[in-house]
Amino acid sequence: MTISSSRTARQQRIVSILSSRAVRSQTELLGILAADGIDVTQATLSRDLVDVGAEKVRVGKSLVYAVPGEGGDRTVRVAPDGQETTSRLAQRCHELLVSADVSANLVVLRTPPGAANFLASAIDHTSVRGVVGTIAGDDTIMVITTSASTSRTVAARLMAYTRKENV
Structure with a gap:
């Protein structure tokens, strides 16, 4: 870094x-x-x-x-424990994540209008392995990862949180 x-x-x-x-x-x-x-x-x-x-x-x-x-x-x-931040991210993905597309070392996430910053903040405050950072607009988040294979893994993990049984 x-x-x-x-x-x-x-x-x-x-x-x-x-x-x-x-x-x-x-x-x-x-x-x-x-x-x-x-x-x-x-x-x-x-x-x-x-x-x-x-x-x-x-x-x-x-x-x-x-x-x-x-x-x-x-x-x-006080710094939250890892499980607390991960469950917060899972809850935010379940509530806000609409789709995830991968392109090289980028993951493009779609949310309802106005929700991108909220979800990006949850990603930023959770130690997601391989995530370098996020950039959020109104309804789109660009997640920068360390590699193309990491992007696929991150996209799959975040989309898994959208299913009810993973929250």
């Missing part, structure tokens, strides 16, 4: 990390960022955590960093 060295890109990566896994310390977060090729000092990281609104919250017997939800929701959210 190539990440810009800008403050905004770094802070977006921090939010992405804190939204996807439990991070217990700034030292742990520094290590994760370093593995991504982002070199940052502890002082800068501390300022970034304040800027993104991260807070330490109790989960079980330990404290982990959490960030506020999207869309102006200032409620601090």
Whole structure:
């Protein structure tokens, strides 16, 4: 993954990390960022955590960093477990996905008018193996994958969620 060295890109990566896994310390977060090729000092990281609104919250017997939800929701959210995000994606596909077409390393998804951003967000917040990212319009989503074979697998998986028994 190539990440810009800008403050905004770094802070977006921090939010992405804190939204996807439990991070217990700034030292742990520094290590994760370093593995991504982002070199940052502890002082800068501390300022970034304040800027993104991260807070330490109790989960079980330990404290982990959490960030506020999207869309102006200032409620601090702990990173959901993988099963929770996958079931959310399955539910969104069942409700919103109309069709999926594959072309090379792209999957083109169709939704009812106005629903594409909602489904794309669910895909973006779920670790779907091989998905690089999504671009959403009004009723169409382009899912970029790592290869043509991955595109076929992703399309089949998302369409499987449209069947009632898979929700």
